[in-house]
Amino acid sequence: MRYYLIAARMAALCLVAAAPVIWLMFAPAASAEAAAPGAVEAESFELDNGMQVVVIPQRRAPVVTQMVWYKVGAADEAPGQSGIAHLFEHLMFKATSNQQAGELDKAVTASGGNHNAFTSFDYTAYYQQVPTDALGEMMAFEADRMRNLILSDEVLATERQVVLEERLGSVENRPEGLLSESVYATLFQNHPYGKGIIGWRHEIDAITRQQLVDFYNEHYAPNNAILVVAGDVDTQGVRQLAEETYGKIPRGPRLPPRVRTMEPEPATLRSVKLRDPRVSLPSFSRLWLAPAYFSKGRKAVDALEVLTEILGGGKRSRLYRELVVDKRIASGVSAYLDTSMRDYSLFNVRATPLTADKLDEVERAVMAEMEKIATDGVSEKELHTAKKVLVSGLVFAKQNQLGQAIEYGETLALGGTVEDVGRIRERIEAVTADEIRDAAKKYFDPRRSVAGYLLPEEDEK
Amino acid sequence: MRYYLIAARMAALCLVAAAPVIWLMFAPAASAEAAAPGAVEAESFELDNGMQVVVIPQRRAPVVTQMVWYKVGAADEAPGQSGIAHLFEHLMFKATSNQQAGELDKAVTASGGNHNAFTSFDYTAYYQQVPTDALGEMMAFEADRMRNLILSDEVLATERQVVLEERLGSVENRPEGLLSESVYATLFQNHPYGKGIIGWRHEIDAITRQQLVDFYNEHYAPNNAILVVAGDVDTQGVRQLAEETYGKIPRGPRLPPRVRTMEPEPATLRSVKLRDPRVSLPSFSRLWLAPAYFSKGRKAVDALEVLTEILGGGKRSRLYRELVVDKRIASGVSAYLDTSMRDYSLFNVRATPLTADKLDEVERAVMAEMEKIATDGVSEKELHTAKKVLVSGLVFAKQNQLGQAIEYGETLALGGTVEDVGRIRERIEAVTADEIRDAAKKYFDPRRSVAGYLLPEEDEK
Numbered sequence: 001m002r003y004y005l006i007a008a009r010m011a012a013l014c015l016v017a018a019a020p021v022i023w024l025m026f027a028p029a030a031s032a033e034a035a036a037p038g039a040v041e042a043e044s045f046e047l048d049n050g051m052q053v054v055v056i057p058q059r060r061a062p063v064v065t066q067m068v069w070y071k072v073g074a075a076d077e078a079p080g081q082s083g084i085a086h087l088f089e090h091l092m093f094k095a096t097s098n099q100q101a102g103e104l105d106k107a108v109t110a111s112g113g114n115h116n117a118f119t120s121f122d123y124t125a126y127y128q129q130v131p132t133d134a135l136g137e138m139m140a141f142e143a144d145r146m147r148n149l150i151l152s153d154e155v156l157a158t159e160r161q162v163v164l165e166e167r168l169g170s171v172e173n174r175p176e177g178l179l180s181e182s183v184y185a186t187l188f189q190n191h192p193y194g195k196g197i198i199g200w201r202h203e204i205d206a207i208t209r210q211q212l213v214d215f216y217n218e219h220y221a222p223n224n225a226i227l228v229v230a231g232d233v234d235t236q237g238v239r240q241l242a243e244e245t246y247g248k249i250p251r252g253p254r255l256p257p258r259v260r261t262m263e264p265e266p267a268t269l270r271s272v273k274l275r276d277p278r279v280s281l282p283s284f285s286r287l288w289l290a291p292a293y294f295s296k297g298r299k300a301v302d303a304l305e306v307l308t309e310i311l312g313g314g315k316r317s318r319l320y321r322e323l324v325v326d327k328r329i330a331s332g333v334s335a336y337l338d339t340s341m342r343d344y345s346l347f348n349v350r351a352t353p354l355t356a357d358k359l360d361e362v363e364r365a366v367m368a369e370m371e372k373i374a375t376d377g378v379s380e381k382e383l384h385t386a387k388k389v390l391v392s393g394l395v396f397a398k399q400n401q402l403g404q405a406i407e408y409g410e411t412l413a414l415g416g417t418v419e420d421v422g423r424i425r426e427r428i429e430a431v432t433a434d435e436i437r438d439a440a441k442k443y444f445d446p447r448r449s450v451a452g453y454l455l456p457e458e459d460e461k
Numbered sequence: 462m463r464y465y466l467i468a469a470r471m472a473a474l475c476l477v478a479a480a481p482v483i484w485l486m487f488a489p490a491a492s493a494e495a496a497a498p499g500a501v502e503a504e505s506f507e508l509d510n511g512m513q514v515v516v517i518p519q520r521r522a523p524v525v526t527q528m529v530w531y532k533v534g535a536a537d538e539a540p541g542q543s544g545i546a547h548l549f550e551h552l553m554f555k556a557t558s559n560q561q562a563g564e565l566d567k568a569v570t571a572s573g574g575n576h577n578a579f580t581s582f583d584y585t586a587y588y589q590q591v592p593t594d595a596l597g598e599m600m601a602f603e604a605d606r607m608r609n610l611i612l613s614d615e616v617l618a619t620e621r622q623v624v625l626e627e628r629l630g631s632v633e634n635r636p637e638g639l640l641s642e643s644v645y646a647t648l649f650q651n652h653p654y655g656k657g658i659i660g661w662r663h664e665i666d667a668i669t670r671q672q673l674v675d676f677y678n679e680h681y682a683p684n685n686a687i688l689v690v691a692g693d694v695d696t697q698g699v700r701q702l703a704e705e706t707y708g709k710i711p712r713g714p715r716l717p718p719r720v721r722t723m724e725p726e727p728a729t730l731r732s733v734k735l736r737d738p739r740v741s742l743p744s745f746s747r748l749w750l751a752p753a754y755f756s757k758g759r760k761a762v763d764a765l766e767v768l769t770e771i772l773g774g775g776k777r778s779r780l781y782r783e784l785v786v787d788k789r790i791a792s793g794v795s796a797y798l799d800t801s802m803r804d805y806s807l808f809n810v811r812a813t814p815l816t817a818d819k820l821d822e823v824e825r826a827v828m829a830e831m832e833k834i835a836t837d838g839v840s841e842k843e844l845h846t847a848k849k850v851l852v853s854g855l856v857f858a859k860q861n862q863l864g865q866a867i868e869y870g871e872t873l874a875l876g877g878t879v880e881d882v883g884r885i886r887e888r889i890e891a892v893t894a895d896e897i898r899d900a901a902k903k904y905f906d907p908r909r910s911v912a913g914y915l916l917p918e919e920d921e922k
Contacts, residue, residue, distance in 0.1 A: 079540065080722045082651075182729040185650035189643070190543075190661060200651060200725040261541045264661040268643040269734040 041398070042408055043235045044418045047242060049251040050223025054408045054418060055238045056230035058401055063113075064135050064231030065401045067127040068142050069409040071226070072219035074199070075121040075192040075260055075342070083163065083199020084207055084215050086119040090159040091212070092126060093117075096148035104141045107134070121193055122258075122342040123413035129402060132232040136241050142227075143245040146220050151212045160204060167198050175276040175454055179285075182272045183452040187287055190261045191343060221252020226412045230405040258415075260343055263289060271451040279456045281352060282359045284366070288347040288449040293339035294416045298427070301337075301345050303439035306431045308337040309386040310378050311369065312349065316385075318373075323351060323365050329358045333366065342414045347443065356456070363451075370444050377437035390428050502859070503869055504696045505879045508703060510712040511684025515869045515879060516699045517691035519862055524574075525596050525692030526862045528588040529603050530870040532687070533680035535660070536582040536653040536721055536803070544624065544660020545668055545676050547580040551620040552673070553587060554578075557609035565602045568595070582654055583719075583803040584874035590863060593693040597702045603688075604706040607681050612673045621665060628659050636737040636915055643733045644748055644913040651722045652804060682713020687873045691866040719876075721804055724750060732912040740917045742813060743820045745827070749808040749910040754800035755877045759888070762798075762806050764900035767892045769798040769808065770847040771839050772830065777846075779834075784812060784826050790819045794827065803875045808904065817917070824912075831905050838898035851889050 044054045074085050095101045108115045113130035128138045171177035181196045188194030198204075227246065229238045266289070290304055291297025312319050312335025323330035333351040349370075353362040378386075397403045411421050505515045535546050556562045569576045574591035589599045632638035642657045649655030659665075688707065690699045727750070751765055752758025773780050773796025784791035794812040810831075814823040839847075858864045872882050 080720070178728045182650070182727075182731070186647050186731060189646035190656060195651060202723065202725060259541070262663065264663060266643075267639045267735065269736065270643070270647060271732050271734075273730040273732075274728065275730065 041404075042418055042421070045235075045239065047222060047247050049247065049249060050221075051242070051246050051249075052226045052412060053238065053242055054226065054228045054412070055233060055235045056228070056401075056404055056408065057234055058231050058404070060232075062132045062232050063129060063401070064132045064229060064233055065127060065129045065405045066135060066138050066142065067125055067228040067230075067405045067409050068146070069123050069125045069226040069228065069413045070219055071123060071224050071255075071258070071413050072215075073120050073122040073124060074195065074197040076219070076258065077192070077199075078211075080203055081199075081207060081211055081215075082195045083204040084211060085124055086198055087159060087163055087204070087207065087212070088215070088220070089117045089119045089124055089126075090162055091149060091151065091155060092145050094155050094159070095150050096144050097150060098144050098148055099141075104128075104145075107137060107141065119197055120340060121197060122340075123410065125406075125409060125413075127402065127405065135229070135233065135238075136245070139241050139245040143249060146222070146225065146246070147249055149216060149220075151209060151216060153209050156207070156209050156212060160207065163198070163204055164201065167201060167204065171196070171198060172201070175274055175279050178276075179272060179274040179452050179454055182274070183285070183287055183450050186270050186272050187289060187450040188263065189266075190263050192260055193341060193344065218253060218255065222246055222249050223251050224255055226409055228405045228409045230401045230408075258342065262343065266447045269446055270449075271453065273453040273455055275455045275457050277457040279454050282356050282456060283350065283352040283454045284359060284363045285348065285350040285452040285454075286366075286449050287452070288443060290337070290345040290347050290443050290448075292341065292343050292345055292414075294342070294411075294414055294420065299435065300439045300443065301339060302427045302431050303435040304337050304345070304347060304443065305339070306383065306386045306390065306428065307373060307378070307436045307440060308335050308347065309390055310382045310436075311335045311373065313386065313389060318369050319349070319351075319366065322369055323362060327361075327365060329354055329365065330362050333362075340410065340414070359453075367446075370440065374437065374440035374444050377433050380433060383431070383433050383436070387428055387431070391425055394425055394428070502865075503879055503882070506696075506700065508683060508708050510708065510710060512703070512707050512710075513687045513873060514699065514703055515687065515689045515873070516694060516696045517689070517862075517865055517869065518695055519692050519865070521693075523593045523693050524590060524862065525593045525690060525694055526588060526590045526866045527596060527599050527603065528586055528689040528691075528866045528870050529607070530584050530586045530687040530689065530874045531680060532584060532685050532716075532719070532874050533676075534581050534583040534585055535656065535658040537680070537719065538653070538656075538660075539672075541664055542660075542668060542672055542676075543656045544665040545672060546585055547659055548620060548624055548665070548668060548673070549676070549681070550578045550580045550585055551623055552610060552612065552616060553606050555616050555620070556611050557605050558611060559605050559609055560602075565589075565606075568598060568602065580658055581801060582658060583801075584871065586867075586870060586874075588863065588866070596690070596694065596699075597706070600702050600706040604710060607683070607686065607707070608710055610677060610681075612670060612677060614670050617668070617670050617673060621668065624659070624665055625662065628662060628665065632657070632659060633662070636735055636740050639737075640733065640735040640746075640913050640915055643735070644746070644911050647731050647733050648748055648750060648911040649724065650727075651724050653721055654802065654805065679714060679716065683707055683710050684712050685716055687870055689866045689870045691862045691869075719803065723804065727908045730907055731910075732914065734914040734916055736916045736918050738918040740915050743817050743917060744811065744813040744915045745820060745824045746809065746811040746913040746915075747827075747910050748913070749904060751798070751806040751808050751904050751909075753802065753804050753806055753875075755803075755872075755875055755881065760896065761900045761904065762800060763888045763892050764896040765798050765806070765808060765904065766800070767844065767847045767851065767889060768834060768839070768897045768901060769796050770851055771843045771897075772796045772834065773810065774847065774850060779830050780810070780812075780827065783830055784823060788822075788826060790815055790826065791823050794823075801871065801875070820914075828907075831901065835898065835901035835905050838894050841894060844892070844894050844897070848889055848892070852886055855886055855889075 042054050042056045044052065046052050072085055074082065077084050093101065108128050108130060111130045111134045113128055113134065115128040117126040126142065130138055171181055184196060185194045227242060291301055293301050311317055314320065319333045319335060323333045330351050331354050335349045338346040338348065349366055351362045351366050353359045397407065408418065408421055503515050503517045505513065507513050533546055535543065538545050554562065565576070569589050569591060572591045572595045574589055574595065576589040578587045587603065591599055632642055645657060646655045688703060752762055754762050772778055773794070775781065780794045780796060784794045791812050792815050796810045799807040799809065810827055812823045812827050814820045858868065869879065869882055
């Protein structure tokens, strides 16, 4: 599910500070059903310099969310420069030729708002949530740092250290982080999604100031950016402010199409184990390759979205009922579909056995449930309930200013259109039980996946 | 061992026709000990256009071997163009603006000689073995195809089909080929050695004529080539012929240093399985990452070379004695060290159990033998015998014209010097038992490896 991903992909995204977007995960979806779905809610236009603008008026409170999305992420990095996209997420908070580091933070905090940034494989996004009358000031800040960042050796040295510490905390000192990095690198044998968003340590270590300058000049330009403003605003007002700030920045270089090297047809069964003394209870996960949300394979992705809800959507799901309630072999099990990437979706299952000796049994039970869907399909009742839950979630997401801004920004950054956002509901509602069975049959092929095992330390065999 | 690799790496190299170089593998090493080692045997110089020339006079018979090595291989391909380096190995036998396709073949055959070509990760090489008086003609042929190849859409279409058929035969229709491709892709998570030399099918399919033209203009130039002539010649004669042929070709573009993205520190235990109905008996293999032959880690590589002989060098080796003779659990077992690459060496073990149910036991026994070396080291007697065998092999290799030409050509193509060839023997002789134990301890870490299993078809668990 796309709006779920804001939470689900937190592991993959790198955030500068604590992430307010996480709340979406825990919000009850049921209460949202009353909202009117299907209303046209966003307008979009382009500035003369190529910057795309989306305005989502929401008059509930005098607050506004500004997001600037750059269509560049870890998958766009040159070979050997892994981590440079994410490094910018840090550098963008440093001094520009017009302001000291920290001035934006001071302004946001003084207004009672909050701000943050995140990096993914295909985009880097920056946002502020502030009272409506601070929007012009926020645009001035964003426009300034789009082009006037001071990329000195000193700033690079400092932020490189910060990022290496972050890597230590999120990957190297976390068994789950190390395992996940290796599972991605094993699943993607040709596509750049195989290197993690944060980058390899030895490559972060080697990034030069000149590489920063080149990356910034190529990618941080209005014609490679999307401005999303949601909240107590109207299109005309946003247009005027945007023209006065971003509109003054000249168009940047014309960028080549984002064509990445794609995966070969997979033929083997791959697995990755991490043995680590910090692991007390083993766990099992498996990551599957599926078509991208905006691709010719989108019908299958829609089917997998509904399937994921049936299989792993909370305590009513097949996996939870089978493994946790009925068999009592697992303490937790989850399934999610990550559609936040431009070139592939990823289906992920994870399970933790109740006791270490149940690991194999848990894995077999998970695989059996998946196999069952590929063979027997799902019932009309399950289909109906899953769609209802997903649509409710969609409707609810629209109530949230930041969530809605992310929905539009991400859709555009991944190659979709403003109109695509409005089609999410109909895509879900069109899914049939046959499509779910067919998608399971086609995409749950174990050769399209990598199994990951987190294991306690013990003698190697 | 480097000269063994001519045989050992046959699986990785792609050859146009049957490979005469294979004979080195089966030649008895013992008889060669009589030859005088250490004699200065090669001279080298550079043409004005930057082409490097190595001459190895060998007056035994009126025959000569000419090799032209281009310092470009699969690891130098642009992202998305896998297979293009090897495609040239085929294209180079097609028409040029001066001759029809097949004229070279006719000339070689008419002289009673033979010729061939091969592609690896770091080089592409072409050679002819002909009577001495045909050398000038062969140089004219090679010089002509270095710059005058006709790269038409028709030629591309034809040779693309030939290569796709070759891929079918060597990878897709061969379980061992599919498994090996996936093991390499899993071991190399960042370095371009992770994509096979022959290339991914979908990328071979997408190579364009313009990409061929660009690749040819960039890499097929005298300043990116090494000419090696071994046989009944002298340096002055070779220089004169080379200047009249290659010397007339202008220097090509200046090439950037061959800096590749390197591997991160590996943290996990990876494995790849292929289940296939064509597999009747399962087998086990494991591929380890080690330092390159010409690198700061060369002392460890030398130790691993001697270790490999002790562990897997024929019927006297530890693995053979333990698994095949004593335990009687394996029908075959082998170990080899592939030092034919510029950026890494690869240590490889393979074993086939006597019966399918012995697969686990065979794997455990192999790993135990390796562990034993890391813990207890090797005896002085084993060390002495292994060195003697390796040095004999070296001496023998010098008797063979093509083998010797390959030794020089490969050394230079991998970043070594003419002098490095003369140091191979002293490098082996300097290895100590302590160095072997230390190298085993450091490099036989299972996290530096990927296990591969070839399994008969059966129910997936």
